[in-house]
Amino acid sequence: MESSPACRPPANTTYLAIGQDLFSINEYVTGQYNYSLHHRPNSTNSTPTSTADGSRSISSFVPSAFMVYTDLAKLNGLWEPTDYGSGVEYAEGALELFPSPYQNAKRSTQSSTGLQIGLWFNGTEGCFSICAGAMDDQIQRLISYLESSRASKIFLRLGYEFDNPAFGYSDDPKMYILAYRKIVDDARKQLSKEALGRVLFVWHSWAAPMATKSLSLAKFYPGDAYVDWIGVSIFQQVFPWSPGWGGRMSDVENVLQFAKEHNKPTMIAESTPFGGIELKQASNETKLYLANNRYNHDDWDRWFGAVIDVINSFDVSMWCYINCNWEEQPMWHEIGFGQTLLSSNARVMAQWHKQIVKNGMPGRTFLAAGSLDNCGVASSDAMQLDDPIRAGGFGLSHFFSFILVPFLVVAGVFFVPYCILSGHKKSRDGSSRERRPLLSNMDAGMLAGPKKPTVDGVAQC
Numbered sequence: 170m171e172s173s174p175a176c177r178p179p180a181n182t183t184y185l186a187i188g189q190d191l192f193s194i195n196e197y198v199t200g201q202y203n204y205s206l207h208h209r210p211n212s213t214n215s216t217p218t219s220t221a222d223g224s225r226s227i228s229s230f231v232p233s234a235f236m237v238y239t240d241l242a243k244l245n246g247l248w249e250p251t252d253y254g255s256g257v258e259y260a261e262g263a264l265e266l267f268p269s270p271y272q273n274a275k276r277s278t279q280s281s282t283g284l285q286i287g288l289w290f291n292g293t294e295g296c297f298s299i300c301a302g303a304m305d306d307q308i309q310r311l312i313s314y315l316e317s318s319r320a321s322k323i324f325l326r327l328g329y330e331f332d333n334p335a336f337g338y339s340d341d342p343k344m345y346i347l348a349y350r351k352i353v354d355d356a357r358k359q360l361s362k363e364a365l366g367r368v369l370f371v372w373h374s375w376a377a378p379m380a381t382k383s384l385s386l387a388k389f390y391p392g393d394a395y396v397d398w399i400g401v402s403i404f405q406q407v408f409p410w411s412p413g414w415g416g417r418m419s420d421v422e423n424v425l426q427f428a429k430e431h432n433k434p435t436m437i438a439e440s441t442p443f444g445g446i447e448l449k450q451a452s453n454e455t456k457l458y459l460a461n462n463r464y465n466h467d468d469w470d471r472w473f474g475a476v477i478d479v480i481n482s483f484d485v486s487m488w489c490y491i492n493c494n495w496e497e498q499p500m501w502h503e504i505g506f507g508q509t510l511l512s513s514n515a516r517v518m519a520q521w522h523k524q525i526v527k528n529g530m531p532g533r534t535f536l537a538a539g540s541l542d543n544c545g546v547a548s549s550d551a552m553q554l555d556d557p558i559r560a561g562g563f564g565l566s567h568f569f570s571f572i573l574v575p576f577l578v579v580a581g582v583f584f585v586p587y588c589i590l591s592g593h594k595k596s597r598d599g600s601s602r603e604r605r606p607l608l609s610n611m612d613a614g615m616l617a618g619p620k621k622p623t624v625d626g627v628a629q630c
Contacts (some may be wrong), residue, residue: 173434173544174432175369175397175398175433175434176322176369176397176541176545177434177544177545178434178486178536178540178544178545179303179545179546180484180532181484181532181533182486182533182534182535182536182545183480183485183486183487183488183533183534183535183536184232184233184234184283184436184483184486184487184488184535184536184540184541184545185232185233185234185236185487185488185490185525185535185536185537186232186233186234186236186283186285186436186487186488186489187232187235187236187489187490187491187492188235188236188237188285188489188490188491188492189236189237189238189255189256189258189491189493190255190257190258190493190498191250191255191256191257191259191262191263191266192257192259193256193491193492193493193494194235194236194263194266194492194509195266195447196492196510196512197232197492197511198227198230198231198232198266198267199227199511199594200511200512200518201230201511201521201522201526202225202227202230202233203345203519204512204518205225205230205429205522205526208422208522217300221267224453224467227267227539228267228281228539230526230537231267231281231282231537231538232282232537232538233282233283233487233536233537233538233540233541234282234283234284234285234320234322234324234448234487234489234541235260235263235282235283235284235285236284236285236286236287236439236489236491237258237259237260237263237284237285237286237287237289238253238255238258238286238289239260239287239288239289240288240289240290240291241288241289241290241295241299241304241307241308241309241311242291242295242304243307244257244307244310244311244314244362245258246259247261247314248260248261249262250262252535253500254499254500255498255499255501256493256498258580260314260318260320261319262319263282263284264280264284264319264320266281266319267282268537273449274497278319279319279320279321279542280319280320280321280323281321281538281539281542282320282538283320283321283322283323283324283541284318284320284322284323284324285323285324285326285371285436285438285487286324286325286326286339286491287326287329287373287421287439288322288325288326288327288329288378289328289329289440290327290328290338290345290348290534291337292336292337292338292471293337293338293340293341293344293345294337295299295337295348296328296338296341296344296345296347297344297354298349299347299348299630300344300348300351300352300630308351308352308355309359311352312355312356312359312360314444315356315360315364315367315368316361316364317359320367320369321367321539321541321542322368322369322541323367323368323369324369324371324398324436324487325368325369325370325371326371326372326373326400326438327348327349327352327353327371327372328348328349329371329373329400329438329439330343330373330374330375330439331345331372331373331374331379331389332374332375332384332386332389333375333377334378334379334380336375338389339379339380339381339384340380341533342384342388342389342452343610345389346389346390346391346392347577347629347630348630349372349391349395350391350392350395350630351629353370353395354629356368356370367397368597369397370395370396370397370398370399371396371397371400371436371438372389372390372391372395372396372398372399372400373401373402373438373439374386374389374399374400374401374402374424375401375402375416376401376402376403376406376420376421376423377402377406377415377416377418378413378414378416378420380415386423386424386427386498387505388422393431393432393433396431396433397433397434397488398433398434398436398487399424399425399427399431399433399434399436400435400436400437400438400439401421401425401430401435401436401437401438402437402438402439402440403421403437403439403440403476403479404416404439404440404441404442404443405419405443405444406418406420406421406485407472407475407476407479408443408455408471408472409458409462409464410454410455410459411428411456412452412454412612415443417503418479421528422483422550423478425479425485429483434486434487434488435483435485435486435487436485436486436488436489437476437479437480437485437487437489438487438489438537439489439491439494440476440488440491441475441488441490441491441492441495441509442472442507442509443505443506443507444505444506444507445495445506445507445508445509446468446472446508446509446510446511446514446517447468447507447508447513447514448505448507448509448512449507449508450495450503450505450506450508451505451507452494452505467516468514468516468517469516469520471515473517473520473521476488477524477530477533480533481532481533488535490511491509492509492510492511493509493510494508494509494510494513495507495508495509497506520587549617568570582585
């Protein structure tokens with residue numbers, strides 16, 4: 170079977186991506202590994218990735234891709250770490266967290282893991298700057314990063330959640346389209362053939378009400394020639410008590426149906442159970458709903474089960490889960506996201522390990538590190554989450570997996586990220602209580618553009 174040009178995996182398979190900051194990514198992998206050590210199957214059969222007691226290599230818990238964020242004006246968090254108050258963003262650092270269990274034959278330095286990058290445009294003002302040429306130097310720097318990155322694939326979300334009224338694109342969708350197209354055109358002209366084959370352009374909707382009823386997905390759409398994947402956010406839409414502003418399941422389905430009509434692979438580009446896994450940060454309205462209605466309070470079925478139903482119904486090709494304690498991050502403290510670390514809830518951790526990590530769900534396979542090299546097509550390198558690492562005997566990788574890594578896990582999941590960062594930068598304060606873009610408090614002077622060009626008569630920037 171040949172791989173898809175857009176790297177769409179085979180039917181009924183889904184890439185797994187985890188984010189959205191360095192420490193949360195590290196906690197996910199080490200947490201899953203630690204869970205496996207305490208829940209070993211009773212087995213005396215030793216395999217290349219398991220000892221006689223059934224333990225597995227830590228590499229088998231690394232997802233297909235890591236989620237990170239940056240903004241076009243500064244491009245912080247790609248080559249070097251930065252902290253916007255939402256945890257440390259560091260794309261290259263994430264790729265360095267866990268050594269690849271194998272080397273790619275075509276690129277000896279390539280990581281077995283991909284990146285899913287959210288690129289902030291700063292609303293219509295930022296789009297005007299892009300189209301007027303004021304951001305050309307930054308676009309060149311971005312292209313340089315795409316060319317040199319060790320990621321196996323890069324999914325670039327251009328101006329993510331373009332239809333979120335708070336993000337500033339709604340007053341001029343045409344300008345968003347032009348800015349999106351310019352970056353794609355520049356990248357396609359300047360990237361090498363090999364690098365361009367590793368970069369996918371993602372158009373990502375927030376799947377909730379737009380600023381006005383006159384707006385639609387079609388009015389923001391850059392065109393099939395410019396879109397490789399279509400993304401959607403899922404936070405509270407799967408809950409029956411979701412507020413009108415937060416969207417409903419019909420909003421999610423509308424985006425996924427739009428993608429189907431345009432024959433584009435889909436990703437859940439951002440997702441986490443709003444209010445927390447246990448709803449400890451739930452709003453008063455949510456608590457009132459729960460008090461007055463008979464409802465299934467199972468911590469897994471309530472949100473995770475509902476999202477998996479969406480994945481199965483629309484054969485979603487990538488699931489990006491935000492695994493973090495939002496309350497500990499200044500930007501998100503008391504916003505309402507709550508605690509969404511999988512390891513914070515025993516029921517959720519057990520079900521995640523069973524259904525996602527060990528692929529115990531009939532009819533659906535979740536893919537891990539290495540799978541993007543061949544776009545989900547089975548090979549000696551591509552891995553499912555429960556596949557063994559192809560290696561023989563006890564070598565250096567086994568030393569890392571079975572001796573050194575357990576020591577580091579016991580020492581604390583923050584040890585490795587601190588080594589990479591050589592110290593943690595101070596967080597910037599975030600005070601708004603409303604949901605807002607991750608990079609919304611950037612320096613306005615850096616983001617402001619020159620005199621606005623007109624849209625009429627401009628085919629591309």
